[in-house]
Amino acid sequence: MSNWEQETIQKVLLETVKEQRRARRWKIFFRLFIIALIIWAFITSRGRDDSGDSKKGPQVAVVDFKGVIDGDSQNYSHVIEGLTNALKDKKTVAVLIRANSPGGSPVYSDILFNEINRLKEQYPNKPIDFVVEEVCASGCYYAASAATQIYASPASIVGSIGVIYTGFGVTEAMKKIGVDSRLLISGKNKAMGFPFTPENKEQTAMQQQMLDEVHQQFINAVKSGRGKKLANDPDLFSGRYWLGQDATKLGLIDGYGTVSSVAREQFKSENIVDFTPDQDTLDKLSKKLGVGLVDLARQAVVTSGFSGSMN
DSSP: OOHHHHHHHHHHHHHHHHHHHHHHHHHHHHHHHHHHHHHHHHHHHHHHHHHOTTSOSSEEEEEEEESOBSTTTOHHHHHHHHHHHHHHSTTEEEEEEEEEEOOBOHHHHHHHHHHHHHHHHHSTTSOEEEEEEEEEETHHHHHHTTSSOEEEOTTOEEEOOOOOOOOOOOHHHHHHHTOOOOOOOSSTTTTTTOTTSOOOHHHHHHHHHHHHHHHHHHHHHHHHHHGGGSOOOTTTTSSOEEEHHHHHHHTSOSEEOOHHHHHHHHHOOOEEEEOOOOSSHHHHHHHHHOHHHHHHHHHHHHHTTOOOOOO
């Protein structure tokens, strides 16, 4: 190989190495820039959430209560967590629970109802109010009845003080297509409500009794929370729902309002601080930076060797 060829190859290799170094520098710079941007956004967001210096009036906390009440979403426990943190904050003068839920589990609704009552006793000088957006029905209203005050819009859906069980039976259809059930049980009521066997009148009566008992628990909770505010209307506990404009007349709500208007008119404040718990830090950052940017940052952290581990 001639000297000219050797020199040419050396120059190409050298330029390739230089190009790779430049690419690595830019890659490292970009990753560090993303990490710095995340840190900056986190710090500034904390400052905006905690200070309230640019807003007028005492601090009014808000906690979101959204979706079906069940064990999967754990939304009731998120409300309890946010409510507890808000009340512990010395700057908080009141908490507004911003509700938009059709209801759900009576068990979890009762847990939230009891926790609100407990926290009201623990912090007697800090009102806990519900502010309904589109709907607060069934289990949501169960929990809301523990609030100091309940506000909604005239078109909001409120109430539905009742309990429902859904089931079906297909025994007649099974007969037509020649299918029979070969269910085996131990305990005569173990298959109560099973859709592939004929209805058992005795078991149906048991189910109805349980529904009535849960309904009475619901009624007692509403009466204990709303007291003399409730109107004497025969349909009040019938399970029907009401518009906000009718709910006011029935004593189911105390007036009209949004989070902003209630904070402004009832607590003379524009200083509203959100205490709704986030699932994790990256979830909080995604609200500030956008999902795409956070995904890039997460990938940069992992590929740069900053990911943590437990040994």
